[in-house]
Amino acid sequence: MNALPTxxxxxxxxxxxNFLYAAPGTPPKADISxxxxxxxxxxxxxxxxxxxxxxxxxxYKLNGTLFKPTGNGPFPAVLISxxxxxxxxxxxxxxxxxxxxxxxxxxxxxxxxxxxxxxxGAPGVADxxxxxxxxxxxxxHKCLDILxxxxxxxxNRVAVHGHSKGAFLTVAIAGAFPAEIxxxxxxxxxxxxxxxxxxxxxxxxxxxxxGDADTSVRITCDERFKTTLTKNKVEHEMHVYPGVIHSxxxxxxxxxxxxxxxxxxxxxxxxx
Numbered sequence: 001m002n003a004l005p006t007x008x009x010x011x012x013x014x015x016x017x018n019f020l021y022a023a024p025g026t027p028p029k030a031d032i033s034x035x036x037x038x039x040x041x042x043x044x045x046x047x048x049x050x051x052x053x054x055x056x057x058x059x060y061k062l063n064g065t066l067f068k069p070t071g072n073g074p075f076p077a078v079l080i081s082x083x084x085x086x087x088x089x090x091x092x093x094x095x096x097x098x099x100x101x102x103x104x105x106x107x108x109x110x111x112x113x114x115x116x117x118x119x120x121g122a123p124g125v126a127d128x129x130x131x132x133x134x135x136x137x138x139x140x141h142k143c144l145d146i147l148x149x150x151x152x153x154x155x156n157r158v159a160v161h162g163h164s165k166g167a168f169l170t171v172a173i174a175g176a177f178p179a180e181i182x183x184x185x186x187x188x189x190x191x192x193x194x195x196x197x198x199x200x201x202x203x204x205x206x207x208x209x210x211g212d213a214d215t216s217v218r219i220t221c222d223e224r225f226k227t228t229l230t231k232n233k234v235e236h237e238m239h240v241y242p243g244v245i246h247s248x249x250x251x252x253x254x255x256x257x258x259x260x261x262x263x264x265x266x267x268x269x270x271x272x
Contacts (some may be wrong), residue, residue: 029055029145029149030051030053030055030142030146030148030149031053031055032149032150034052034053035049035050035149036049036050036051037049037066041067041068041105042067042068044097046065046066046067046068046093046096046097046100046106047066047067048063048064048065048066048089049065049066050062050063051063055142055145059122059123060121060122060138061121061122062109062110062121062122062139062142062143063088063109063118063121064088064092064107064108064109064110064143065088065089065092065093065096065106065107065108066105066106066107067096067097067100067105067106068105068106069100069104069105072152073105073153074152074154075103075104075152075153075154076104076153076154076157076158076159076182076263076268076269077104077105077107077147077153077154077155077158077159078099078105078106078158078159078160078161078263078268079108079109079140079143079144079147079158079159079160079161079173080092080095080096080099080108080161080162081111081140081160081161081162081163081166081167081169081170082108082110082111082114082162082163082166083164083165083188084114084128084165085114085115085128086114086115086164086166087110087114087115088108088109088110088114088118089110089118091108091166091250092106092108093108094251095108095161095251096108098251098256099161099256102260102263102269103269103270104159104268104269105147105152107143107146109139109140109142109143111124111136111139111140111166111169112124112125112126112130112135112136112139113127113128113129113130113136113165114128121139123135123138124138124139132194133169133172133194133195136169136172137169137172137173137176140160140169140173141173141176141177144158144180156182157182157267157268157269158180158181158182158268159181159183159184159263159268160173160174160181160184160185161184161185161186162186162187162189163188163189163249163250164187164189164216164217164246164250165189166189167187167188167189167190167217168189168190168192168195168221169195170184170185170186170189171189171191171195171198171199171202171225172195172198172199173198174198174202174203174206175195175197175198175199175200175201175202176198176201178202178204181204182204182266182268183204183205183206183262183267183268184202184204184206184207185206185207185208185259185262185263186207186209187209187210187249187255188209188210188211188214188216188217188222188246188249189208189217189221189222190208190210190217190220190221190222190223190224191222191224196228199225199228200232202229202232202234203234204234205234205235205236205262205265206229206234206235206236206237207236207258207259207262208222208225208226208236208237208238208239209238209239209241209252209258209259210239210240210241210249211240211241211242211244211245211248211249212241212242212244213242213243213244213245214244214245214246215245215246217246219240223238226238235266237258237262239254241254241255
């Protein structure tokens with residue numbers, strides 16, 4: 001029997017698979033052996049992590065925080081994105097301390113627009129005012145890859161949440177990777193020219209929160225985003241907080257209660 005046709009068919013299948021996984025918009029998975037934890041993610045302080053790897057030609061040098069519920073899972077998860085000048089180690093950890101109680105694995109990376117000592121890394125260069133989101137989208141998606149490689153995360157129940165500049169990035173994450181995001185939420189963000197391309201592609205149910213006394217990010221940004229979601233028939237809610245300034249929305253108790261309810265409604269969290 002001539003085995004050549006079989007070999008040719010197998011080679012063709014391999015080529016097709018390689019094309020599928022190398023296709024634009026399909027980032028490589030994380031090499032979990034390059035993911036290093038310091039501390040216990042189930043402790044009250046969580047753990048810090050680093051990830052240094054070259055995946056599909058892209059060099060990654062990332063760091064952040066990880067919080068995990070006790071048990072074996074699989075657990076739902078949330079990717080938390082900090083604001084300008086902030087860090088995963090402070091902002092991300094603070095929100096994670098609450099959200100992990102809901103039963104979420106909470107991963108928070110440091111982005112290029114954060115505090116310089118944490119923002120330095122790859123891809124991208126630490127620059128607090130840079131609005132180029134391409135490198136930060138790569139950082140964010142690598143965190144999704146890491147979640148998938150941990151072995152205890154239900155990747156069908158992943159949410160994204162951010163504040164301020166991290167909220168604008170969260171819009172972009174939801175728009176860039178719609179099939180991977182079950183639900184999204186943010187405080188003090190919305191739509192601006194640099195993330196509009198992605199805001200038009202958001203399909204995940206979205207929960208929006210903005211203080212009407214916010215002078216750092218005007219409420220008009222979220223009003224524009226709401227208009228886009230309405231036009232595209234994406235399920236969403238927008239809550240306005242009278243007299244609340246920019247820095248007070250991110251950890252507002254009512255905001256967090258509503259975000260949790262949104263995650264329950266859309267299947268990220270189970271109904272207790």
